[in-house]
Amino acid sequence: MSSTDPDVFSEAFREDPFPFYAELRSERPVYREPRYGGYLLTRFDDVLEALLDPETFSSAQGPGPAPSSAMNPPAALPATDPPYHDRLRALVSRGFTPRRVAESRPRVESLARELVGAIDEEEVDVVPALSIPLPVLVIAEMLGVESERLSDFRRWSDAFVGLLESDPTPELVSVAQELIGYFRDLAAERRERPRDDMVSALVQAEIDGRRLNQAELDGFFIILLVAGNETTTNLISNQLRILAERPDLWKRLRDDRSLVPLAIEETVRFDTPVQNLGRQTTRDVEIRGVTIPEDSRVIVSYGAANRDPEAFEAPDEYRPERSEKRHLGFGQGVHFCLGAGLARLEGEIALNALLDRFESLRPGDGLPRRLQSTVIRGFESLPLRVG
Ligand code: HEM
Numbered sequence: 001m002s003s004t005d006p007d008v009f010s011e012a013f014r015e016d017p018f019p020f021y022a023e024l025r026s027e028r029p030v031y032r033e034p035r036y037g038g039y040l041l042t043r044f045d046d047v048l049e050a051l052l053d054p055e056t057f058s059s060a061q062g063p064g065p066a067p068s069s070a071m072n073p074p075a076a077l078p079a080t081d082p083p084y085h086d087r088l089r090a091l092v093s094r095g096f097t098p099r100r101v102a103e104s105r106p107r108v109e110s111l112a113r114e115l116v117g118a119i120d121e122e123e124v125d126v127v128p129a130l131s132i133p134l135p136v137l138v139i140a141e142m143l144g145v146e147s148e149r150l151s152d153f154r155r156w157s158d159a160f161v162g163l164l165e166s167d168p169t170p171e172l173v174s175v176a177q178e179l180i181g182y183f184r185d186l187a188a189e190r191r192e193r194p195r196d197d198m199v200s201a202l203v204q205a206e207i208d209g210r211r212l213n214q215a216e217l218d219g220f221f222i223i224l225l226v227a228g229n230e231t232t233t234n235l236i237s238n239q240l241r242i243l244a245e246r247p248d249l250w251k252r253l254r255d256d257r258s259l260v261p262l263a264i265e266e267t268v269r270f271d272t273p274v275q276n277l278g279r280q281t282t283r284d285v286e287i288r289g290v291t292i293p294e295d296s297r298v299i300v301s302y303g304a305a306n307r308d309p310e311a312f313e314a315p316d317e318y319r320p321e322r323s324e325k326r327h328l329g330f331g332q333g334v335h336f337c338l339g340a341g342l343a344r345l346e347g348e349i350a351l352n353a354l355l356d357r358f359e360s361l362r363p364g365d366g367l368p369r370r371l372q373s374t375v376i377r378g379f380e381s382l383p384l385r386v387g
Pocket of ligand 1: 063
């Protein structure tokens with residue numbers, strides 16, 4: 001990859017996209033990326049404008065950055081436009097109100113304490129120890145999934161993130177079928193014997209006077225599974241990686257827990273777990289003198305927007321107490337992250353559980369391994385030293 005023609009889908013970009021974002025923001029804010037010919041938006045104002053105009057920047061062809069993304073279950077929330085989108089979203093939004101999120105606090109705290117309590121080595125890979133299991137357990141309980149199926153759950157969720165960026169391999173297709181089969185069985189069971197969980201609520205829900213059809217139900221299960229897992233996992237990992245390099249901040253956080261929510265929010269800005277997603281133009285549209293033709297793929301880069309010096313003072317510095325609070329890490333507009341409150345709660349609780357138990361956090365001897373994803377920024381493995 002040359003720095004003059006950065007390829008968003010390349011490994012080098014994934015490793016450290018920020019210098020490329022900086023160059024693109026200042027030199028080519030509407031950048032025709034070379035691999036698929038999509039238009040990459042990197043400035044805060046441009047990304048925001050696209051997110052706030054779903055009529056022009058449609059989600060109907062899926063949420064992935066690549067143009068012909070296979071992750072297009074027709075009825076999944078991020079792959080629909082208003083007004084249909086808003087009716088679908090209303091069906092699940094009840095499960096994510098601030099009150100519902102607050103009610104889940106004691107359960108999330110006890111899960112986090114259990115996971116942190118089980119750490120019994122000085123060097124620990126926090127990804128399998130905490131970042132992965134906490135969000136998986138939380139969303140599985142919300143949906144009503146049996147705990148025996150949790151490892152399957154994770155495997156399914158990984159496969160779906162793969163589908164955001166590449167055409168499906170036979171293996172991915174078979175995993176997708178497994179997941180959908182599982183949820184269809186669970187839905188049938190809950191139709192017979194409803195419980196107080198989200199699968200029961202969805203099988204009883206109505207839209208325009210009718211029950212949800214199979215494609216709509218499948219879409220919900222997939223999106224709640226994927227959107228809630230990979231994202232929160234990497235918020236936790238990214239947070240810990242930052243703090244492992246900042247012993248001063250670890251100490252301050254231990255002494256003053258009111259900083260914890262600010263640190264979490266700044267991590268979503270600084271090391272945005274969802275870096276890039278996509279839209280499709282429904283008409284010719286001009287941005288900064290560049291005409292993007294109708295039916296073009298547009299990549300909205302939350303990760304680049306969140307480092308825009310026009311929107312944030314010293315954007316490449318990690319400052320939990322910064323005064324600019326409005327970042328785009330949870331998106332904006334009609335698709336604003338439904339799980340933002342839950343993600344913040346899980347992030348805070350995971351960090352507090354570690355702060356309660358450990359005086360220090362440092363990089364481990366083992367090397368961290370980054371996820372190879374264009375969408376999600378985070379780690380496959382992150383060995384850290386706790387003491
Ligand atoms: C740190 C964690 C998270 C981050 C960074 C994140 C980020 C995002 C972003 C950027 C979007 C906008 C997508 C778009 O513009 O097309 C989104 C949408 C969404 N998120 Fe999250 N998310 C997180 C956690 C969660 C959790 C925990 C859940 C649920 C359990 C969740 C559920 C959703 C859903 C359902 C949507 C689609 C909303 C719609 O299309 O109306 N997310 N998320």
